[in-house]
Structure formats: structure tokens, C-alpha cells
Amino acid sequence: MKTAISYPTEGAMGKTGTWRVFRPSIDIGKCIKCWRCWIFCPDAAISKGEYPVIDYEYCKGCGICANECPVNAIEMGREEK
Amino acid sequence: MVSDRGEIMAIKDLPEEEYVLKGHAACPGCPATIALRITLKALGKKTILVIPACCSAVIQSLYPKTSFGVPTLNIAFEASAAAASGVASALKILGEKDITPVVWAGDGGSYDIGIQALSGALERGTDFIYICYNNQMYSNTGIQRSGATPYGAWTTTTWTGKKERQKELAEIVMAHHIPYVATATIAYPEDLYNKMKKAKEMKGPRYIEILTPCPPGWRFDMSKTVEIARLAVETGSWVLYEAINGKVEFTGQSKRILEGKERKPIEDWLKMQGRFRHLKQEDIEKIKRELDEKWEYYRKVMK
Numbered sequence: 528m529k530t531a532i533s534y535p536t537e538g539a540m541g542k543t544g545t546w547r548v549f550r551p552s553i554d555i556g557k558c559i560k561c562w563r564c565w566i567f568c569p570d571a572a573i574s575k576g577e578y579p580v581i582d583y584e585y586c587k588g589c590g591i592c593a594n595e596c597p598v599n600a601i602e603m604g605r606e607e608k
Numbered sequence: 609m610v611s612d613r614g615e616i617m618a619i620k621d622l623p624e625e626e627y628v629l630k631g632h633a634a635c636p637g638c639p640a641t642i643a644l645r646i647t648l649k650a651l652g653k654k655t656i657l658v659i660p661a662c663c664s665a666v667i668q669s670l671y672p673k674t675s676f677g678v679p680t681l682n683i684a685f686e687a688s689a690a691a692a693s694g695v696a697s698a699l700k701i702l703g704e705k706d707i708t709p710v711v712w713a714g715d716g717g718s719y720d721i722g723i724q725a726l727s728g729a730l731e732r733g734t735d736f737i738y739i740c741y742n743n744q745m746y747s748n749t750g751i752q753r754s755g756a757t758p759y760g761a762w763t764t765t766t767w768t769g770k771k772e773r774q775k776e777l778a779e780i781v782m783a784h785h786i787p788y789v790a791t792a793t794i795a796y797p798e799d800l801y802n803k804m805k806k807a808k809e810m811k812g813p814r815y816i817e818i819l820t821p822c823p824p825g826w827r828f829d830m831s832k833t834v835e836i837a838r839l840a841v842e843t844g845s846w847v848l849y850e851a852i853n854g855k856v857e858f859t860g861q862s863k864r865i866l867e868g869k870e871r872k873p874i875e876d877w878l879k880m881q882g883r884f885r886h887l888k889q890e891d892i893e894k895i896k897r898e899l900d901e902k903w904e905y906y907r908k909v910m911k
Contacts, residue, residue, distance in 0.1 A: 531671055531672075532672070533668075533669075533670075533671050533672050533673055533674035534672065534673065534674065535629060535673075535674055535675070535676065535677045536629065536673040536674065536675075537629045537630050537631055538629075538630065538631030539629065539631055539632060539633070539668075539669035539670065539673035539674060539675045540631055540632060540633045540669045540670070540675070541631065542631065543630070543631045543632070546636060547636075560620070561619065561620070562619045562620045563619060565619075566619050566622060566642075566645075566646065566797045567642055567794075567797075567834050568642075569634060569636070569637060569638045569639070569641040569642050569645075569833075570630055570631075570632070570634070570636075570641065571626050571628055571629070571630050571641075571645060572630055575624055582630060584630075584631075585630035585631045587636035587637075588636060589636035589637035589638075589830040589831055589833075590637070590829075590830065590831030591637055591642075591830070591831055591833055591834055593831065594831040594832060594834070594835060595834050595835075603831075
């Protein structure tokens with residue numbers, strides 16, 4: 528019997544960033560590097576650089592990062608296109 | 609910072625490895641993926657996930673691709689604990705000692721449909737971890753009532769509000785006298801991570817339940833997922849504890865509440881969710897009374 532096997536792939540459901548209606552943007556000047564945005568991102572779309580880096584190809588724009596940021600360094604703005 | 613008990617104290621100390629890959633099929637603001645990310649950070653890649661029918665089976669995405677970076681076995685709704693027993697036996701025969709079989713099931717697949725397989729596996733002393741991520745309803749199939757749905761909550765099958773109380777599966781599991789039982793929620797990642805780490809280092813059946821507030825099912829804005837989870841603990845509606853070999857200890861905010869810190873008013877939590885919008889004052893009074901009784905019970909047994 529042959530078993531169906533799937534393999535780990537980034538973007539298995541395509542570029543999920545196209546689902547986004549509101550776009551988060553980080554004000555690095557305000558960031559205190561607590562990394563709450565990083566751990567609470569359901570899409571693992573925020574990575575740890577020197578400051579948090581958002582991957583807009585996959586960010587679905589839920590806004591948890593902006594809601595959880597203790598210093599309000601992340602703002603949600605409407606996508607233009 | 610790491611405490612002398614080897615517990616992680618700050619979010620920045622959590623490992624960077626990701627086993628939930630970007631571009632998965634979850635709704636925006638999904639709590640299950642937050643929980644799974646933190647869980648797999650703790651359990652590492654030497655893990656075999658067993659996933660029954662639940663949201664995560666969809667989040668995984670479509671054949672021939674998967675969004676999970678660890679081996680995953682998909683199985684029928686009621687069979688997750690039985691399948692994990694098989695995986696555990698296979699690992700034992702192969703002599704693989706450092707691979708952990710982990711069931712990742714929703715509350716429908718644990719509280720209702722999977723409970724007999726779960727109970728059986730626990731009683732047999734199967735060496736595995738059972739994780740129930742509890743969003744208090746069947747959200748994958750479109751928000752139906754489950755055994756975990758609280759009193760008064762709207763679902764598509766209780767559209768005037770559920771008339772019965774939810775049951776406490778963690779307490780049912782504790783009655784099986786297993787080495788480790790814990791409850792957690794996504795709002796406290798360090799707490800969740802440390803409990804997973806602790807479970808990983810033990811042997812025998814281990815059970816962890818995670819509260820995961822679901823934006824489309826509970827009817828709230830998707831940015832409030834973590835806030836609602838935090839409020840659930842602060843209002844005393846969700847309780848954080850762990851039981852090592854039957855010895856129960858409350859953790860985090862719940863410990864502070866047990867020690868006498870005042871609970872936030874439950875109305876704050878209810879008002880944030882559309883599923884409680886129809887509640888009358890008498891329903892809220894009933895919820896309050898039951899919550900007081902629950903905490904009184906905890907204070908009595910924890911003395």
C-alpha cells in the first residue's frame with residue numbers, strides 16, 4: 528500500500544500576505560525589543576533581527592502584534608491596493 | 609534569564625527554531641498556531657505529532673505540502689490517543705528513546721469524541737503527551753457546541769445560549785492518576801513553554817490543556833486573541849495549574865488569585881465576546897455564582 532506523504536514547505540497555502548487588509552508597521556525608534564510581537568504572531572511572520580522584522584509576503588494582518596505591543600510601536604494602516 | 613529550576617523567565621529567551629512554517633491555512637489571528645509554535649519550540653524536532661480531525665488538520669495545508677516541520681500522523685476523530693499508543697509501541701520496539709509521541713487534538717476530539725480512547729491510553733500508562741487545545745467548541749466544522757462550551761455561550765447549535773455547564777476534562781484526566789497534568793493558555797508563553805518542557809522530561813502519560821480563544825467562533829476582533837486569553841485567567845474563568853504525580857499546584861496569575869488577589873469582574877471578559885451578547889442580567893448572575901462556587905471549591909481542596 529502506498530501512503531500519501533506531504534513535505535514541509537513554506538507557503539504551503541500560497542503567499543498568505545494577500546489576505547491582508549490592514550498592514551502593520553513598526554516604529555523602530557519606540558521598540559524596546561521585548562519580542563512579544565514575535566512570540567504572539569500566529570503566522571510566524573515576525574522574525575528576530577536586531578529589531579523585529581515583518582515578512583509581508585505571509586503576514587495576514589491580524590493585528591495581534593499591534594495590540595500586544597506594550598509601547599505602541601506597531602501601527603495598523605489600511606492596505607492601499 | 610533562566611531560573612534556578614531551569615525555567616525560562618522571559619519571552620526573549622524562548623528558542624528561535626520554528627516548526628510551524630509561514631503561509632499555513634489558519635484564519636488570521638488564530639490562537640491554535642500560537643499555541644503550536646510555542647509547544648514545538650519546547651518539544652523540539654524529535655516529536656511525532658498525531659492530529660485527529662480538528663482545525664490543525666486543516667492549518668497543516670494541502671497535499672503534497674505541509675506547514676508543520678515535524679512528522680505528523682493524521683487520524684480519525686476518535687482515534688488520536690489510540691494511534692499515539694501505536695506510535696509509542698513502535699518507538700519502543702525500534703529502541704527510539706528520545707522521540708516523543710504527541711497528540712495535538714481540539715476540545716471536540718478530546719472532551720466528546722476522543723474521550724474513551726484518551727481514557728484507555730491513560731489507564732494503560734502509554735508513554736506519550738496528550739495536548740488538548742481548547743477553544744470551547746467545534747470550530748473546524750463551523751462553531752458547534754461541545755462539552756467544553758461554557759454556560760450561556762452562543763454556537764450554531766445553541767443559538768439561544770448553551771443551557772448546561774462545561775465539564776472539566778483536566779480534572780477527569782487527573783482521576784487517572786497520571787504523572788503530569790497541566791493547564792495553560794497562549795497569553796503566558798513562558799508558562800506554556802515551561803510546562804511543555806517539564807512534560808517532555810517525564811515518562812508515562814502526560815496531559816496538557818491550552819485555552820485558545822477563537823476569533824470567528826467567540827465573535828471578537830482577531831487582534832484581541834491574546835488579550836481575551838489573558839482576561840480569561842485574570843477573571844478566574846480559566847485556571848492555570850499543574851499536577852505532578854497528583855500534587856496540584858496553581859501557577860502564575862491563578863496562584864495569585866488563590867492567594868487572595870481579587871479577580872477582575874467576569875463581565876469584562878463576557879462583554880468582549882459576541883457569543884455572550886444575548887445574555888440577560890440573570891444569566892450573568894448565574895455565571896458569577898458558579899465562578900464563585902468554583903473558586904470556593906479550589907480554595908477548599910488546595911488548603
